[in-house]
Each structure stands twice: as C-alpha cells, then as structure tokens.
Amino acid sequence: MSPTARLMDGSALARSIVEQAAKRATALTRQTGQAPCLATVLVGDDPASATYVRMKRARCEKAGIRSRHIALPAETTTAELVGTLTELSDDPTVHGILLQHPVGPHIDERAAFEAIAPEKDVDGVTYHSFATMSFGADGFASCTPGGILRLLDHYDVELAGKHAVVVGRSAILGKPVGMLLLGRNATVTYCHSRTADLASITRQADVLIAAVGRPRLLTGEHIKPGAVVIDAGYNPGNVGDVDFDSASGLASLITPVPGGVGPMTIATLLTQTVDAAARQLKAA
Known part of the structure; x- marks a missing residue:
C-alpha cells in the first residue's frame, strides 16, 4: 500500500523547542x-x-x-x-x-x-508528578507523553471529543499520556497485553498511541482510515511498535521511527529542566 500519511517531523519541532530552551537558559544564567x-x-x-x-x-x-x-x-x-x-x-x-x-x-x-x-523531577516519574499532571496542576509531565502532546498541538490535531486509544500502560508512558489526552477532553481507551481482539478497538481510534514496546505490533489492520498514529515505541533496529509501511497507507498523520517521538522526549526534558531552574532560582 502506497503511503498517504503526512509525516509528523519530531526532529524539526524538537530543534525549535530546544532553541527556545537555550535562549531561556542563557537569560537565566545571565540574570542569576x-x-x-x-x-x-x-x-x-x-x-x-x-x-x-x-x-x-x-x-x-x-x-x-x-x-x-x-x-x-x-x-x-x-x-x-x-x-x-x-x-x-x-x-x-x-x-x-x-x-x-x-x-x-x-x-x-x-x-x-x-x-x-x-520540584526537581523533570522526567515526570514520581507519584507527585503523575498526580499534578493528571489534575492539570502545576507540575512536570512525563517527558515522552509531554512531547507527544506538543507534537499533536504543532500539527493542529483536535483532541476534544475524539477517541484516543493508547496501547500500553506503563507508568511513565502509557498511563500518563492517557491522562494528558483525557485532560484535553478526548475519550480515552487503554489497551494492553490482556486486551481481547485488539484490532477491533484500535480501529475505532481517531488518535492511536502505540506505547507497548513490541516491534511492529500494530499493522494496517489496526488502523482506522484517516487516524493520527503516534508511534512511541523504539525497538532494536530502529523499529517502532507500528508497522510503518502498512499503517502509513491509512493514517492521515504518522510519526516516523526514528525522528518522531524520540527527539520530542529530549526537548521536553530540557524545557522542563529550564522551567525547574527558573522556579528554584526565583524562590532562592
């Protein structure tokens, strides 16, 4: 099937985000x-x-x-x-x-x-960070989920009222990305290793997040035509959790592996580090 999906270029967006973080870091260093x-x-x-x-x-x-x-x-x-x-x-x-x-x-x-x-959990891995993120309070998001939301925003993906399906339930990726999507008024379904008839659920997704850590688990048969597909998996051989060739013939937007979610994770980490420094130095 020939590709029809538009690529979501995480590398280019990440460069822009890191440039902004660098400017803020320089200004903060000069001020403090x-x-x-x-x-x-x-x-x-x-x-x-x-x-x-x-x-x-x-x-x-x-x-x-x-x-x-x-x-x-x-x-x-x-x-x-x-x-x-x-x-x-x-x-x-x-x-x-x-x-x-x-x-x-x-x-x-x-x-x-x-x-x-x-206040130093810039990777968003503590219970406190998960709670503040889930309630929309002032805290740090897990970096990969935070990067995914930035990518969706950059490509003007409407989330309110949409059905988002998250495949994976890890504490630092699957669970938090679902909570961030819920906070944007998406209807969220979690799938995992014990989900029966996975394809029947993923084919309902307007936004599909693959975060399970199994190479090419999701293929074209799992994709609803026109869906936005975010591949947050990274497996040996530069392979994601989505079979790119078959999925890209159906999706409207899709992230490549590498060059999609990965760079956004690091960009979010650096941004949150500058945020943390600004808060702490201001408090000091």
Whole structure:
C-alpha cells in the first residue's frame, strides 16, 4: 500500500523547542549567575542506557544547560541509590534529576523515583508528578507523553471529543499520556497485553498511541482510515511498535521511527529542566 500519511517531523519541532530552551537558559544564567543544571544518574553499564545518557548530556551542553553525571556500579543497592538521589535533591546547585531507567532488577525502582524531590523531577516519574499532571496542576509531565502532546498541538490535531486509544500502560508512558489526552477532553481507551481482539478497538481510534514496546505490533489492520498514529515505541533496529509501511497507507498523520517521538522526549526534558531552574532560582 502506497503511503498517504503526512509525516509528523519530531526532529524539526524538537530543534525549535530546544532553541527556545537555550535562549531561556542563557537569560537565566545571565540574570542569576547560575546555569540550569541537570543531574543524570546511571546504574550499571548497559550500553543502550549509557548511549541515551550521553545523548541527553550532549543536548544539555548545546542548550546551555550544565550537566552533572553520576555513574554507579551495577551492584548498587536500593538504599545506596536512594541516598544518592536524596543528596542531589538537597543540592541547591542541581535543578533537575534524571534517573536513567530501567535500573537493575534487584533495585526497587519506585523507591528510587520517590527519592527525587518533586520540584526537581523533570522526567515526570514520581507519584507527585503523575498526580499534578493528571489534575492539570502545576507540575512536570512525563517527558515522552509531554512531547507527544506538543507534537499533536504543532500539527493542529483536535483532541476534544475524539477517541484516543493508547496501547500500553506503563507508568511513565502509557498511563500518563492517557491522562494528558483525557485532560484535553478526548475519550480515552487503554489497551494492553490482556486486551481481547485488539484490532477491533484500535480501529475505532481517531488518535492511536502505540506505547507497548513490541516491534511492529500494530499493522494496517489496526488502523482506522484517516487516524493520527503516534508511534512511541523504539525497538532494536530502529523499529517502532507500528508497522510503518502498512499503517502509513491509512493514517492521515504518522510519526516516523526514528525522528518522531524520540527527539520530542529530549526537548521536553530540557524545557522542563529550564522551567525547574527558573522556579528554584526565583524562590532562592
């Protein structure tokens, strides 16, 4: 099937967002004498995680955001990790904290997340951030869901009254993106590994969010003609959760992998780091 969908260029939009964040970071540094600072914490030496952290730190540098990296050995305990995150939370020179996940299976990841001070949770992973985001209060959104909403807004996708289907229910992607869509007055359906007859539900979606972490799970048979398809999956081989070739023949708008949601995640992280620094330095 020949492609008919228009590509949603996350890379171009992310560049524009990062440029704005960089201007704000420069102005804040000039006004306060302190550059916004993002602390990244990595447990172990997983190559993919290490690559993600290096990429985020490089983007920070280009945007005028100072980065501080803490590399912990794979055998780090939950208590030790919580101690590190607590120290960073108490450090006034650190404005945002990113714990690269997943951490090792022997670590209580939720306990680690909750050690991050809410005002420094620029990755939007704590209970506090989820609650404030869900209630539309002043907090930080999970970065990938926040990036997805920015992308939808940029392409003038109307959400009010539309049926949005989210495939995936993770705490940092599926669940929060559904709450953000609900906050925009979309009607939201969550699907997951135990959903019966998945295609019958996804074919009802005006906006389909793929966030399940299974390569090419969603194909053309899952797509309603004219739907907006957001592929938030990233699997080995630069493959998303959507079979792009078959889906792009039906969708009206679709994100590529790579170049769609991924750059928007990092752009949201940098923007929220500058936001956090501005609030903390103003309070100080």
